[in-house]
Amino acid sequence: MAETSGYSSTAKSLHWLIVALLTAQFTVAWTMPHIGRNTPVTTLISLHFSFGIIILAVASARLVWRATHAEPAPLDGVPPWQVQSARVIHWLLYILLLVLPILGWINASWRGMPIVLFGLELPKLIGTRAPGWGWTGDVHNLLAYYVMLTLIGLHILAGLYHYFIRRDGVLQRMLPGG
Ligand code: HEM
Ligand code: HEM
Incomplete structure (x- = not known):
């Protein structure tokens, strides 16, 4: 795998598509x-499932792409x-990006x-109320709110640090013209 000097348009498109999907x-x-128990699956909840499954699909494609293409050499x-x-x-x-939607899928199945x-109705990953799987909802929420948002926050702060303080072009590498 040859190292290149910048991110390809595929890498950039997948990166920003995931950002847009996660924002939604x-x-x-x-x-x-x-x-909670007996909550009906209203439009917003079913939208949450759909966006989550789309994120799982795009993240899987992104990982396959990433496994076959090296990251660009550091500046x-x-x-x-x-x-x-x-x-x-x-x-x-x-x-x-993989674990979170899979846990959500398991928890929705459990519920x-x-x-x-x-x-198209997707298969259930486990049986309804299968013993021993109730924790998946709490861990899903915890990972989303605390771990993922913290990591994204650090990631964005690092990008801004490179842009405003180091002024070294790291942020620009992920932008369309960079
Ligand atoms: C990256 C993708 C995902 C993110 C960032 C995400 C984020 C979240 C967040 C923040 C909550 C808490 C909502 C609240 O405050 O009540 C939540 C709850 C939930 N999500 Fe997701 N979710 C994702 C994917 C999925 C998928 C794919 C499914 C199912 C197919 C799903 C099913 C659920 C369920 C069942 C709950 C309720 C869990 C409980 O409170 O026990 N999520 N999700
Ligand atoms: C406004 C928000 C964001 C900005 C400004 C941003 C910026 C960047 C930049 C500049 C890079 C390239 C770093 C380098 O050259 O070393 C990068 C890479 C990356 N970003 Fe983001 N990002 C954002 C949001 C996100 C989000 C929400 C995710 C996923 C949850 C994410 C996941 C990644 C990953 C996995 C890479 C590494 C790509 C690779 O080399 O495989 N980013 N981001």
Whole structure:
């Protein structure tokens, strides 16, 4: 895998598509009724499932793409600790982009809620109220609110730090013209 100097348009498109989908997903998650025992699957809840499954699909495509294409070489002058910590955060984000929707899918199955994507009902991953799987909802919420939003916050702060303080062109590499 040859290292290149910048992100390809495929990498950039997938990156910003995920950003747009996650923005929509968190907006829906905040707006929808809190999901408890016997909550009916209203439009917003079913929208949450649909966006979540689309995120799972796009993130899987992105990971396949990433596994077959090396990241661009770090820019000259960026300290190694920054390159390493960026890598750690990127991989944690990739893992969350898979684990979070899968936990949501398991929890919706556990609750007996149908997951319908463009009219097609997806299979249930576990049986309704299967013993030992009730924790998946709490962990899903916790990972989304605390872990994912924190990592995204750090990631954005790092981008702004490179743009405004180091002025080294790292942020521009992920922008359409960069
Ligand atoms: C990256 C994708 C996803 C994100 C960021 C996300 C985010 C969230 C958030 C923030 C909540 C808490 C809402 C509240 O405050 O009440 C939530 C709850 C929930 N989500 Fe997701 N979600 C994602 C994918 C999915 C998927 C794919 C499904 C199902 C197919 C799903 C099913 C659920 C369920 C069942 C709950 C309620 C859990 C409980 O409180 O026990 N989510 N999600
Ligand atoms: C406004 C929000 C965001 C900005 C400004 C931003 C900016 C960037 C920049 C500049 C890079 C390239 C870093 C480098 O060259 O080393 C990058 C990479 C990356 N970003 Fe973001 N990002 C944002 C949101 C997100 C979100 C929400 C996610 C996913 C949850 C995400 C996941 C990633 C990943 C996984 C990479 C690594 C790509 C790779 O090399 O495989 N970003 N981002």
